[in-house]
Amino acid sequence: MIDKDRIAHIGKSIMGNALTSTGFSSQFNELRNIKVIIQTQITDKLSQKELYDIALSKKNDTVIEKLIAIGKALYIQNPSDEKAYMIAISIATIIKEYEWGSYYLSGDGLYELVNNIA
Numbered sequence: 539m540i541d542k543d544r545i546a547h548i549g550k551s552i553m554g555n556a557l558t559s560t561g562f563s564s565q566f567n568e569l570r571n572i573k574v575i576i577q578t579q580i581t582d583k584l585s586q587k588e589l590y591d592i593a594l595s596k597k598n599d600t601v602i603e604k605l606i607a608i609g610k611a612l613y614i615q616n617p618s619d620e621k622a623y624m625i626a627i628s629i630a631t632i633i634k635e636y637e638w639g640s641y642y643l644s645g646d647g648l649y650e651l652v653n654n655i656a
Contacts, residue, residue: 539653540619542645548623549648565620572612573628579608580632595637602638605629609655617656626651 556566583604584592591598609625629651630642641647 540622540649540656542649544619545623545649545652548620549627552620552623565624569624569628572624573631575612576605576608576625576628577632580605583608592636597636597638601636602629602633605632606651606654609651613655619656622652622656625655629655 552563552565552569555563557563562570580601584601588598588601588604590596592601606629609629612625613622626648627643630640630648633642634640642651
């Protein structure tokens with residue numbers, strides 16, 4: 539398990555160093571790419587009802603489980619604490635974009651996501 543202090547440290551490092559003199563850092567670009575990969579992969583895995591729930595901003599736990607499953611598959615390819623954080627924050631951002639709240643973006647929610655992925 540990745541503890542909350544480690545998650546906070548990784549988040550501060552990635553977000554605090556997101557901008558460089560030449561643009562975005564390689565880690566921040568990786569985070570952005572992970573989010574796009576997850577968004578692309580989830581599209582093919584959603585039922586009509588799940589798509590309606592997203593369109594209506596109605597939280598659907600099955601969709602969240604599918605997002606986490608995609609995240610786990612990505613994590614297994616190259617496991618690290620940093621990768622688990624980037625995947626979790628990407629999923630949390632997608633959930634927020636679905637207008638299902640920001641619980642997973644920090645604190646206990648982010649901790650839960652990271653450790654479900656790792």
